[in-house]
Amino acid sequence: MNLAWVVPLFPLCSFVLLLWFGRKWKQTSAYVGIAATLLSLLAAFGVLVSRLGGATYEANWTWMKIGDATLTVGVSVTALNAWMLVVVALVSWLVHIYSQGYMAGDERFSTFYAYLGLFTFAMLGLVLSPNLLQAYMFWELVGLGSFLLIGFYFYKEEAKAAAKKAFIMTRIGDVGFLIGVLLLFWQTKSFDYDDIFRAVGNGTLSPGMTTLTAILIFIGAIGKSGQFPLHTWLPDAMEGPTPVSALIHAATMVAAGVYLVAALFPLYEASAAAMMTVAVIGGGTAVFAATIGLVQTDIKRVLAYSTISQLGYMMLALGSGSYVAAIFHLTTHAFFKALLFLAAGSVIHAVHTQNIEEMGGLWRRLPWTAPLFLVGALSISGVPLFAGFFSKDEILAAAWTNGSVGLFWLAVAAALLTSFYMFRLFFLVFAGEARHRHDGAVHEAPMSMTAPMVVLGVLSVAAGYIQTPWFGSFLGEWLTDGAYHHEAAPGWIAVVAASVSLAGILLAWLMYGKRTVPRDWLSARAPYGYELLRRHYYMDDLYRSTVVALVSSISRLLGYVDRYLVEGLVQFVTGTVNAIAAAGSRGQNGQAQTYGLVAAAGLAMLVVIFALTGGDWL
Amino acid sequence: MTFLSLLVFSPLLGIGLLAWVRKTETNMIQWIGTAATVPPLLLSLFAFIQSVRGFPLERLDEAHHWVRLADFPFLTDAAYVIRYELGIDGLSLLFIVLTAVLGTLAAVASLLVNEEKKGYFMWLLALEVGMLGVFAAANFIWFFFFLEVTLVAMFLLVGKWGGFERERAAYSYLLYNGFGSALLLVVIAVLVARTGTANFALLGDMLHHPVAEGQLIAPLTSEARHWLLGGLLLAFAFKLPAVPLHRWLIRVHVEAPPPVVMLHAGVLLKIAAYGMIRFGIGLFPDEFRAFAGVIAALGVVNILYGALLALRQHELKHVLAYSSVSHMGVVLVGLGALNEAGIQGAIFQSIAHGLIAALSFLLVGVLADRWGTTDIRRLGGLAASMPVFSGYLLTAALALLGLPGLAGFVGEFTAFLGLFAKKPILAAVGALGLIFAAAYSLKAVLNVTFGRARGSQPPAGQSEPREAVADLRMNEAVPAFILVALIVAVGVYPQLLAGQLAAALETMMNGLGG
């Protein structure tokens, strides 16, 4: 337990070593990365186990002193972050293993592992942060890891644009986060979570300020977790290698927003307005993104919109006051979404395209990938007995017991859409006849890729049983130190959830499996609506024509100000001086006698003045 | 003790030696020129380490009688005596170390300069003497003297070794900075005339404590103090530079040879920040309060103005020049906050930007050397041909946009922390600059390193770009690595520097009355 601080250090070492020696080590780099994350994983397990024994640990080191205030960095182990450590380290380790096969032969193989190490370090550091300052620092560093990996294929213009967009969009959120943090500091004189909660508890923090800071910090979470309206970077982030999408843009980093709100939960609980904001943004995003996911044709983009939607679900859970449900869904989502992405990666690896229109009929050709993808799809759709069912059920129950009926039905709608688009994806990719050109070349991925998927497949089922209505709520008790009491939710909610998900699957089967409902059912009836969804509600165009246009026109205006007004002012001053000098130099005619005359006249004038005034003024 | 004199004037030895070397022996000149920057580096590092270990810096003070400006029987013996005085505290030591480090690195990077090396190095070393002296000076007269040395040296370095429009840039530099200097001289003259001393510590005592008011040769009314401080701030606003007095900076950054810009952006701009802190807050704390709001607002204007203009530049040097304007705005924001966090932030921002600007201009110099252009529209995909270079350039961009863990973040964070205590709304507007900073630095750097591989058209008279794919050479990689290491060190453990500042800051805060 006292060694909790070493957990993030292994991946950091891996990053530094690979950056330095990676070019020499080439393919061996993978083993360095895998070993480092394995050590982290073991250490994280150690932390979790000793935390189970009730141990706690906190350590702080001085980062900088400002006058009397000491800003610290450190680690503190709580139930929440011990749990997150294991989830992050586990997914990261599996992705490290998977990448060995997926990225094999890439010229910048070692760089890839170095970046993965950097990201894992930052994510673990973020989870372990005992204060908001450190959280902010690692928050930006995970953004850096994400940025580097999205732009990994740097020679692609799309990757360049996507990386830049991801960084800037999340930065917008980060600035909100930073402002919130700085405001909190002057209210509470501390960055520490504990001090802030104390200030919230004893009323040092005024209600207005609580709401303001909570919402500002939530803006950071919106940016990082791809919530509406800052979500547009996440689908574009799929330009990165697929293992990266699995690790960063599905399982861990994007969940950081949820984690942050969860870690600051007492602050949010103190403000009904902030809770409402979180719930509405989350619920809205869940449906919003799911509708876009219905019509996308890029396998990774469908999964990306699904991620946004599921993150919205978690936010909804938090906003409904169910911290446990959010973390539960975060965990199960980490497993099944990572599984889905890795399986998608395996498909892409096999057919070398991401367009689902060019796939199909892969069920037999990918004997490992296809069933595993199915497991993931069943889990995310919330089919009973799979992990997603339990966590989704928990969220629906939370929304219901919280009393917000509208949000509850929003969540149900999102669940229906989710199971529909997931099975649309499944049927288009794996069922039917093959529509791809690379017929002969299609082959199952190597062991290094399938093995991590199998582990995740098992977890996508098993993870649900840590918190069920039947076998007790281990996770809830663990996260709340035993104070958890399961809200008695009406039993019909589980029935609704299950039937909705099955309905979605059935509909998808009818449209894409059995084809009794024509595929162009929607696009034929509502072409504009279809186009609206296909173009992601024109959000990118909206931003381009408003925010971007505004900034660039201000920038252009300032450019003119700079060039003409500021420079012109200076030109005017220098011009005036020059004109005076020119006038003076015209008197300089080179005639010594003229100069003498002027001097004599001046002298005469002085003498006259002297004579008239009597020289008293001297 | 002659430690400080040795530190400040040791590059003169190099100038002396260079005088004996023939112009054509460029290798020899490079070696001597570089070696001459090493003694100040070693001495300043030694002083820094000693100071970290608790050595009292006051013991390094030096004072010798120099000149007496006036001799009236009714004055005390001490009045109008100008002495040769050097002395440092934690604040000036940090800047001296920064100067010495950048001086050596710029000398190494001067391999990129090929013409008239002998004269170039002589002036470069003179510039270093001037910069070291500015920070080591303990009275106004010597401060001004060293400041003018930098002005002259810089003028010649830009005017003779610069790019196409070098003369225009040099005159622009001279005009703005000369004006600032003149204003500064007026303020100094009035202060010395009224108080009879130029020593910072004595001046501070005389101006602060009502008891000592009797020592003043002529009383300084509150109004007069406001005028003096206003003049002082305006003088340094020219040199910082603050919008709208920034146009010279753009020209100098673009035209001056890269190693010179390393020193210019790295150290010379910081003299203004140093001056505002040392003289503005140090001598006129009460009056400074009246200006604080304006300064903070000006800082926010600087941040946004610089960032928005950087966004639309196509020339990498222009981007960096406007980013300097933007970053200096953070210094103003910190000073405008006028609390411990703000001032500390301003100092950190100065140091951090010194390192980051030096790194970026070093890399820009390499780019110009290899491709003959720094236009981001004509470059692209360099990460393939120059991976190490691109890695460093990306690091520089990340440092510029204030990524935590790198030095820039500490300065920005601390400065904004300060302003949030005083003017949260203004600070929130200024914080938007962080978004624009990300936008312009990534736009510029990604266009150069990412994307489709593109090179410029070869410069006129050359069929191929010079050494098309040569990545960083040893003499470029080592300075870049050292700078990155320092940037990371400051970013990860800022207490290393903050510990040195504590005493100086406390004195200042006492002056401000808590």
Next chain:
Amino acid sequence: MTLSAYLALSLILFCIGLYGALTKRNTVIVLICIELMLNAVNINFVAFAKYGPHPSVHGHVFALFAIAVAAAEAAVGLAALIAFYRNRKTVRVDEANSLKH
């Protein structure tokens, strides 16, 4: 009585010198006129040394100095003039205008 006579003489001499120096075109004449002005000053020195309120030898000393300096000046001036003549083939003072703006 005698003092004002000397001063009047000196004033007349000075005015003639000044007039000549400012109006004559021939450089030699201009130089001579400058000598006239210097001599006017010398007369003042000597007159005050003899008849002034505090008669002393200082005035004589200054006059001697001025004569020596005037001689040196004339020598330098004529040398410069000869150099100028060689260059421009003229001694007209209004043609010596190469320091024009």
